[in-house]
Amino acid sequence: MGCQIRMGKPIIEKIIADHTSEEVAPEKIVWLDIDVRSARDFGGANVVKNLETNYPGESHVADPKKTFFTFDCVVPANNLGYAENQQIARVFARNNLPRENLYDVNAGIGSHVMIEKGVATPNSTVVGTDSHLNILGAIGAFGQGMGDQDIAFTFKTGKTWFEVPYTMRVTIDGIPAKNSFAKDVTLGVLEQLGSKGALGKSVEFYGTTVDALDLAGRITLASQVTEMGGIIGLITPDERIIDYCKKRSGKDFPIHKADADASYVEDIQYDFGGIEPRIALPPNPANVKPVAEITGIKVDSVVIASCTNGRYEDFAVAARILKGRKVHNDVMMKIVPATQEVYGQMLKNGLIELFYQSGAIISNPGCASCASGQIGMTGEGEVQITTGNRNFAGKQGKGDTYLASPATAAACALAGEIIVPEI
Amino acid sequence: MKKPTNLSGKAIVIKDTQGKGIDDIDTDMIFHNKHLHITDINEMGQHTFGNLPGWEEFPSIVTANTILIVGKNFGAGSSRQQAVDCFKALGVIVIIGESFGAIYKRNAINSGIPLILAPDIMTTTLNSGDQMTIDLTTGEITSEKEDVQSKQVTPLSKVQLDIYNAGNLFEYGKSLE
Numbered sequence: 001m002g003c004q005i006r007m008g009k010p011i012i013e014k015i016i017a018d019h020t021s022e023e024v025a026p027e028k029i030v031w032l033d034i035d036v037r038s039a040r041d042f043g044g045a046n047v048v049k050n051l052e053t054n055y056p057g058e059s060h061v062a063d064p065k066k067t068f069f070t071f072d073c074v075v076p077a078n079n080l081g082y083a084e085n086q087q088i089a090r091v092f093a094r095n096n097l098p099r100e101n102l103y104d105v106n107a108g109i110g111s112h113v114m115i116e117k118g119v120a121t122p123n124s125t126v127v128g129t130d131s132h133l134n135i136l137g138a139i140g141a142f143g144q145g146m147g148d149q150d151i152a153f154t155f156k157t158g159k160t161w162f163e164v165p166y167t168m169r170v171t172i173d174g175i176p177a178k179n180s181f182a183k184d185v186t187l188g189v190l191e192q193l194g195s196k197g198a199l200g201k202s203v204e205f206y207g208t209t210v211d212a213l214d215l216a217g218r219i220t221l222a223s224q225v226t227e228m229g230g231i232i233g234l235i236t237p238d239e240r241i242i243d244y245c246k247k248r249s250g251k252d253f254p255i256h257k258a259d260a261d262a263s264y265v266e267d268i269q270y271d272f273g274g275i276e277p278r279i280a281l282p283p284n285p286a287n288v289k290p291v292a293e294i295t296g297i298k299v300d301s302v303v304i305a306s307c308t309n310g311r312y313e314d315f316a317v318a319a320r321i322l323k324g325r326k327v328h329n330d331v332m333m334k335i336v337p338a339t340q341e342v343y344g345q346m347l348k349n350g351l352i353e354l355f356y357q358s359g360a361i362i363s364n365p366g367c368a369s370c371a372s373g374q375i376g377m378t379g380e381g382e383v384q385i386t387t388g389n390r391n392f393a394g395k396q397g398k399g400d401t402y403l404a405s406p407a408t409a410a411a412c413a414l415a416g417e418i419i420v421p422e423i
Numbered sequence: 424m425k426k427p428t429n430l431s432g433k434a435i436v437i438k439d440t441q442g443k444g445i446d447d448i449d450t451d452m453i454f455h456n457k458h459l460h461i462t463d464i465n466e467m468g469q470h471t472f473g474n475l476p477g478w479e480e481f482p483s484i485v486t487a488n489t490i491l492i493v494g495k496n497f498g499a500g501s502s503r504q505q506a507v508d509c510f511k512a513l514g515v516i517v518i519i520g521e522s523f524g525a526i527y528k529r530n531a532i533n534s535g536i537p538l539i540l541a542p543d544i545m546t547t548t549l550n551s552g553d554q555m556t557i558d559l560t561t562g563e564i565t566s567e568k569e570d571v572q573s574k575q576v577t578p579l580s581k582v583q584l585d586i587y588n589a590g591n592l593f594e595y596g597k598s599l600e
């Protein structure tokens with residue numbers, strides 16, 4: 001095209017450029033080298049079947065060291081379908097991968113395990129059968145969920161094709177109210193953007209509110225970009241994140257910042273100073289209101305868990321509220337750590353004891369109520385508050401699911417009704 | 424083996440009774456979920472557009488070498504592969520559309536069906552039955568209709584050509600050995 005003026009690049013284009021030999025620009029489809037290829041118990045067995053049917057008698061894994069299985073949806077399997085699928089994937093992993101690349105039913109949510117174990121690092125490319133793998137944007141990595149055919153192909157070849165997305169910039173400034181947390185900020189963004197607000201785009205988050213978020217908070221924000229329709233939400237790693245990832249991976253990695261003159265298709269600013277706790281009403285995650293507007297609704301079940309809010313920091317907040325108090329008689333309270341490591345921290349610091357004393361059901365790490373009911377489903381008419389990321393009709397049973405922060409969830413568990421948490 | 428990149432055929436333009444392009448045709452309109460149990464690709468064809476009002480007879484009007492012309496957001500909705508494969512079964516050789524659903528695009532490319540982006544193809548005088556040629560590598564259209572001839576369309580990317588030439592994504596994987 002001759003002398004076209006080249007604008008600077010946003011983060012996603014720099015990460016992609018590091019993993020392809022082709023020219024990178026929005027709408028271009030490129031072959032992308034994938035650093036981490038993974039499948040979970042959902043979809044994993046189909047990945048294996050695709051490989052066996054399409055490549056009979058051949059080796060199925062281009063690079064075993066870079067290939068992983070993470071079981072997290074229904075762990076341990078509570079129905080025959082999952083048990084069989086896990087076993088298919090387990091046997092395949094044992095035969096084809098290093099033993100440590102199989103994170104079995106005890107490990108926890110795959111995306112979190114990959115961060116903790118240093119498998120995913122800033123600037124790395126990671127694909128898997130989990131539609132929330134873009135959570136890795138929290139550490140400045142490119143994560144993407146794909147179908148089982150696509151993932152089988154990546155196992156086999158180490159690459160996939162990808163259409164470079166446009167990028168939008170969302171800047172959030174201000175200090176939220178004392179009883180508001182990363183989840184309230186995230187729901188606040190969803191409230192403004194809606195379910196298609198980031199459709200097909202990469203989102204870069206900036207601003208003082210985002211700068212203040214620790215790893216757990218960044219994970220919360222990045223995890224719901226899927227519900228905004230986005231490809232991924234990227235947060236430039238700060239020193240804390242870089243140190244953490246270096247320690248965990250034992251590796252060095254480039255950190256890409258967006259160019260000052262990067263081109264954005266949209267540039268949005270929010271002032272979230274003093275933002276009050278938010279809650280998403282059924283039946284979709286963008287149906288957000290201030291908690292104060294819907295107080296008084298009776299609550300039957302409360303879940304603190306998931307890839308959105310299942311980290312130690314999330315449970316620590318809930319513990320502050322539950323300490324020395326009992327969960328309401330009519331409430332089932334379920335606590336599910338995201339990973340085995342989080343479980344261990346909770347055990348060591350007395351949180352498990354504290355939750356036990358308050359009357360909670362405590363489960364082993366996994367996706368909890370989110371996918372196919374690791375810790376049970378809701379019945380018709382049941383009102384459930386969860387710290388998860390989706391509340392579509394029927395996904396967690398027939399009841400009505402609301403999405404809120406761990407603080408709001410814990411307060412509701414004590415009150416037996418929807419209530420604004422006090423900190 | 425390289426496949427032909429210059430494709431000639433007869434257009435079928437998916438319009439409504441007012442002659443306007445139909446946008447947002449989702450995968451349930453293309454291939455209804457009640458047929459999802461069908462795994463034989465040859466059987467899939469007969470259900471194509473079975474749920475798109477006015478186009479239920481589509482399978483009987485398709486001839487070999489059909490070039491399918493569609494509107495905006497074609498293939499929105501679920502991730503079912505059948506919504507792509509049913510066209511393959513009927514002899515559709517290329518789909519030209521104003522825009523496509525993201526997953527549909529992945530599935531079509533992966534199964535080796537060329538998808539060509541032509542932002543306002545529906546505003547041209549192109550009609551069903553018109554003979555036309557498309558060059559997948561340059562995006563050049565040859566047609567008797569002048570306004571069609573001059574349309575700027577996006578040629579296939581290298582990735583799409585790689586997979587198209589191999590047949591599908593898995594065949595392409597074999598070619599890398």
Ligand code: SF4
Binds near residue numbers: 131132306367388
């Ligand atoms: S917690 Fe839910 S959204 Fe997160 S990875 Fe598990 S199933 Fe997916």
